[in-house]
Amino acid sequence: MMVGVSDIPRRSSSRTAKLASIPLGIAGRAAVGFGRRMAGGDRNEIDAEMAARAAEQMFTVLGELKGGAMKFGQALSVMEAAVPEEFAEPYREALTKLQSEAPPLPAKAVHHVLDQQLGTRWRERFASFDDVPTASASIGQVHRAVWSDGRDVAVKVQYPGADEALRADLRTLSRFAGLFATVMPGTDVRALLDELTARTEEELDYRIEADNQRAFAAAFHGDPDFIIPHVVASSPKVVVTEWLSATPLSVIINEGTREQRNRAGALLAEFHFSSPARVGMLHSDPHPGNFMLLDDGRLGVIDFGAAAAMPDGFPPELGRMVRLALDERFDELTQLLYDHKFVLPGKKVTDQEIADYLRPFTDPIHGESFHFTRTWLQRVAGVATDLSGPQFRTARTLNLPPEYVSVFRVLLGSVGICAQLDAYAPYMRILTEWLPGLTDE
Template identity: 30%
Template sequence: MPEEDSVIGRARRYAKVGASVGGLAARLGAERVFGVKVNRAQHAAELRTALGGLKGPLMKVAQIMTTIPDALPKEYVQELAQLQANAPAMGQAFVKRRMTAELGAGWQGKYKSFELAAAAAASLGQVHRAVAKDGRALAVKLQYPNMSSAVEADLQQLRLIFAIYGRYDPAIDTRHIHAEIAARLREELDYERESRHMRLYSAMLKDEKHVHVPDVLPELTTKRLLTMTWLEGRPLLEFRDAPQETRNKIAYNLFRAWYVPFYQCGVIHGDPHLGNYTVREDFDINLLDFGCIRIFAPKFVGGVIDLYRAISTQDRDLAVHAYETWGFKGLSNEVIDTLNLWAEFVYAPLLEDRPRRIQEMEATGLYGREVAEQVHRQLRQHGGVTPPREFVFMDRAAIGLGGVFLHLKAEINWHRLFHDLIEGFDIRALMRRQKAALKTAGIAGPD
């Protein structure tokens, strides 16, 4: 029987998360309204500890919020960015019940072998090692119970945080941010959808020899169970002290893994979390976890390229056209200038035709944080802005992946990498490629 969102399920979730998330909102409100001094660093550390042991989407939401400029004070961002989705795994009794519910009483006979102890535990589910009847090594992702109720309850908590913070600081209107996060999180609950995303990425990256995507076993996959081939690899951070040439190669492969699908088919992997890829012995990349995928209308991709050209040639009218293509509305001259500050930061590595690090200035915090704070201050002065939904995960991917390149200290000619992808860009050709790839995977087109 499928688990549905329920009032009881939500109530239980509220009880679990209310103290930590509600406390955050209350303290922010008290600080802003009454001038109550809050030890933000201490409270942020407490919040990270609470969320780090809590299964469900709030941990993932917290990670997402760290990449939205000034959605939370920097003390919270620095703590929440450390969340690695490593909640304790559910026990063997749960695994047996869940597997029986998904595949029937004889489920163990459908695998050659299945390890009841989880190999990894994440925010929405845990992963088990198994072996297929034909001998292939498998990864079996099993969703935790009552996740639908957890998602809805956590989204309400997120709305509370946004509402209180926005009341006293209207620089960023978060309505569309919340809607976009909500849509993607609800999609992540459907593992059959994720299996289609994996087939989509296999199709889009079929010519990328250095990027690997697991194969899905549809006969062993349901909405709450996903069976795929196991891809061996090491965590990316193990290569931080590798030779420069090695780090550059890994960064090159990561860039191709993320941006070939976007510029060729209008699709982005919206969760550049360190746990979502591993590195092979030959430094190829394994791309993992396809729950958070964003499919864009082709014109949005055109807008990204238009804005790059606008920044590189200082064409203000083209920049305005790009923002409007994305869905920004009613932009004043001051807000346009402020948005251009952010665009100049994001596109900076692409503008110089030479090998360089992704960020050459000395960074005192997270990638892009200092610029984001400057942008936020100016937006607040000029009446604020409402980011369109499509902007949320595109920006998250750019900043999140930039942070990974910063960890690697990669030195690459990003300009040439980017121009290789957009050379001869034709929006009609993108439409044809996108339609063909989506049809192959059985996925509907963008809204």
Template identity: 30%
Template sequence: MDDFADEESRLGGRLKRYAQVGTSVGGLAAQVVSNLVFGTGLDRGKHSSDLKNALGGLKGPLMKAAQILATIPDALPKEYAEELRQLQSNAPSMGWLFVKRRMKSELGAGWLKKFDTFVHEATAAASLGQVHNARGHDGTELACKLQYPDMISAVEADLKQLSILFGIYRRYDKAIDPSNIHKELSDRLREELDYFREAQNMKLYQYMLRDEAQVFVPECVDNLSTRRLLTMTWLDGSPLLDYIKDHEDNIEARNQVAMNMFRAWYVPFYKYGVIHGDPHLGNYSIRQNGDVNLLDFGCIRVFEPSFVKGVIDLYFGLEQNDEALAVRAYESWGFKIKNREMLDTLNIWAHFLYGPLLQDRKRTIVDDHKGGPYGAKIANKVHGELRRLGGVKPPREFVLMDRAAVGLGSVFMHLKAEINWHQLFHDLIGDFNHVELSKQQSSALEKCDLN
């Protein structure tokens, strides 16, 4: 009875929070419309702070999406991005009575007997679920990722709120058309709820990184996993910031971590057309020797080989000052290059992202762009130019691609790594052939049942 009351209380509380958030976001939207129609004036700083407070009370998928948006240059105005960046990602964990009820619904009445031990308190809690440490009967240390209940309806409710948020933005700023961004976030968030899919993604990463001795991927325990419960082997490691603190005076150790992170993200992309779209600090850990553990595989994107070819074509277009090649790269992704000014503006952002790869020397990731959040000044400059030129509609693939690039750039900034990124990149792409990539991608997806 206590369990039932607990669940009813949480469900009622969640519905109440959705009603409050819907009212708050709707009211904030009305403020924007009022300003546009009647010229009442809008304090963006206060308005964005109010929006953060409206979303922050939810601690769910909408917060997760807002945090993703806050890291994508120009997905939101800078005032909003700064406020949303402050949202805390940790949600309160579920209590033991509630965990028992959820585990029973996933593995049956005798679920606890399937483990040698199962720690009552969660080791981590986030927007969609929480993780418990356990041990199998064979002595294997396990991580059990348990999804919160009713997350499907929660995500759908949140995506409706996101649509309102994008509507607010679009009414007063035409520089970026966010419709493709909303579509991409919607698809990726829905996929993250399917732990069967995440288990397949995990197997895909095991296959793609099988030759990377310094990157580790957990193994899924299929008989203890369901669509809402993912059980995997436990990987010991430290959070990145703790590792950095312990190795402040050891640049070689920090450089090694940076190189391992680079390969963990970009071997799958350039060899198989797959990107991990969320380099969030909680999605990996660092071993004592600098090896990397990948821990979360919910936010994974598979690209057409032609998209990857465009990424490499743009690199060589910039390196060789070949404007025709650069234009072909942009247009292969779906950008509409209306004039020379549009090309020059897009190239400002491209030169920022590719900058470390274009210089054949040892350098930090931000040698030419010091001060402020990673990429913020360049993004603001591009944003202003795009608004002047009538705006642009970014292809949906760029949501996770940009997030991965900027997120990893922030990691490399934390590490203060000094590496020849040019050499690292060229060692990886070699004699790139998108036809060969297509074959490797098809083979990998087929082996992992992801076709």
């Protein structure tokens, strides 16, 4: 049973202290573990125990704070497949919880928000409303209800004070970016936080989320492979959508059949690569809690609070880069990187350095189908983050232009989920169909 909380902790000093307790707690346990190893304790057993406690502390603190802290945890959870297996299990369990769990808002507080957002006679708009939430989002929680016309609906209610908390969390988390990076190697924590901060205001207004979802639902209406629930009603702090009964990818990851995992991975990739062309937007919150597989094989998608506007679709330069990497025309690719500001001003990088840096990442485009695995992702992440390796030195010369941050984060997140699914996916076929610039010469 989940324990109720009265509200999001909003005092800046209190929230900062809680967030600070995560890296400090991890450092403290490391010191204790070192002492126990010196005293003759079993190193592997001690390291595993420390990792488990650190992961549990991370979940507890981020989950209680909700807001930006929980959103940050959800974003990190996508890349847990990149963590080496000997350390992965405790983080996997704790971070997966952040995709669907957090202490709930009491019914009285929920009713107060509904009074403000849908009017004091809001109950007349529902045939029934379940006061016990079914899930928690980063800045709100979801209740199941029946609309007045008999439709099953999901009612997302924003936590009171979420706006203040989200802004404060993201400012505080930025100060601890380096320490959090040690918990999740292979993740550019600073860029992740910068982008989350940039999208804060959009996600706080549920009317924007509702408009995003309406656009996706219209574009994918009647599609044999995808389903987007339609929006029933919306206001700044409450959004009501059709209820979707399906199996979340977090469950498919652990319990799904080979067929289910392959299908989920392929459809996830197709959804992300096709959306800019079909909708003019990119769903920008890639974690398993937002995707589910229906019994009929369709992929269901929810939570459109973060969606990057791409009215002209993916930039054709992206497809051009993939084509040049595939053909190993690294001289042209290096020039393209310079031309589009992917190299930091004043820095120099050679064709060979770019070739050596990118080759580990290009595995999925060599061949008709690719098997995404945790082992593969761990290897790629390990090469990219080896501080003593040449790839890391190359990475320090490269830059990610602001207009590409969301694109790369989403596509890397999608790959991370595919690795968790252990999915075989026809990646190159999907890219060839949907990525502009790939087949143009």
